[in-house]
Amino acid sequence: MIKKQPIGIFDSGYGGLTVFRAIADLLPQYDYVYLGDNARAPYGNRSFNTIHQYTWECVQMLFDMGCPLVILACNTASAKALRTIQQRDLLNEDPAKRVLGVIRPTAEVIGNYSDSKEIGVLGTKGTVQSGSYLIEINNFFPDVKVYQQACPLWVPLIENGEYDQPGADYFVKKYLDQVLAQSANIDTLLLACTHYPLLLEKIKDYLPEGIKVVPQGDIVAASLRDYLQRHPEMEQQLSANGTQQFFTTSDDTMDFDHHASIFFGERVTSEFIALK
Template sequence: MVNNKPIGIFDSGYGGLTVFRSIFKQLPQYDYIYLGDTARAPYGNRSFQTIHQYTWECVRWLLKQGCPLVILACNTASAKALRNIQQLDLKGQDPAKRVLGVIRPTAEVIGNYTKTKEIGVLGTKGTIQSESYKMEIGKFFPDVKVHQQACPLWVPLIENGEYDKPGANYFVKKYLDQVLAQSANIDTLLLACTHYPLIQQKIAAYLPANIKVVSQGDIVAHSLVDYLHRHSEMEKSISTGNTQRFFTTTDDTADFDHYGELFFGAKVQSGFAEIKC
């Protein structure tokens, strides 16, 4: 069965599959198409211009597949490309199509998790440098203090299958020590990268029992449920064939299928997506 009007989900690599897994669990009736730009991952240390270019090329590919709605299940892309795509790039497309990110839905609720009003945000260098979480959380929870920590080695460790090895422990503890050194009052840590749920248990093992670790999958899924409820015209435009298709920008899809299964929690069989500049 061919997806006529699927929901598009994009990430620079595999991480967005953790968000997709939560979305599919809550909204299994729709058609979906996932695109991971594994040929050019990771995005975390790239420039604003490059991240915007790569993200828009992938979003445009998903729009050409018939997607009326695209979710940027990537914090770096949401931080550095979403606004330009929404305000500028989409103007030349069908005005009814929409692109959403993962930062705003998370910022809208993260303040509800903390009792001390101090949280730590763990993310890629690009996400942290953008200050997007500080700005967005400040809009909804001006009384919450946000401490940020870039974790540049976590994504490479995860995407190279080294995250569960003993050698990864040093780098997990290193960045946790750095963020907790910023304040003794932090009681909530936000995993502001969709890759990080794969090391969530390892992260929790190095933390005091009073610190909560929050990942984004269920938050983004709940937000999408609410969005579709409030935008019935969009909800009606999405096809309901209960299908999922996966694509990668790497022509050898074997690695994507292997690691994709770890992130998605089910067997993944991907195809090659040729992204043209």
């Protein structure tokens, strides 16, 4: 008899909760365990090796909690750690387990949003430097031009609760101006960081009319649904009681709960989990 187990969702901090929200809305029947590595966040400016090490440690923690499937709801971790985890680490740990990211499912569809076939990608320094979106989007849409822009101050603004304050306006406008200066034909902007949906209204305020802004949550949720339909051997392993658990590597769970509730859109109550 197959033991039913939850889906794991990982992020370096809070941003993955915007993806989790979309997944839970689309697939509410499953059980979920969310893990935020808030003690070591942010990941955006860290090296490839460090991000891989931190991400793999957290994936293993979710495996230890019984999750056969883990979603890296973090663009930086997806860009800098996912390939090594999939091609090396899982083979040594348990080839039957699966780890999925957010970049490939986004790249598979983002070209369909653009009429001009010119897209701007807004992300952390780590995501932009990895070139992952340039490579993946080109695989699916070789006729689409991609322009990247790192927005290193957006995550600190968001995590410090300044995302809806006047002080954030300067940095929102600054990075939007920089990406749009790369081409007058950009008609679609991808928010390639799961924190950025909290800035969505400010972003729209500083964009010319007609430019689409695309968050990732709904895209990743739809991709997960399709994945489970195509892989019944995994879907059959998943428990379906509609439960949600939240864990953080920060020992200040009250602070996590406060911020997480904003990202998730409803009250979150977390438990502390110690790093090994």
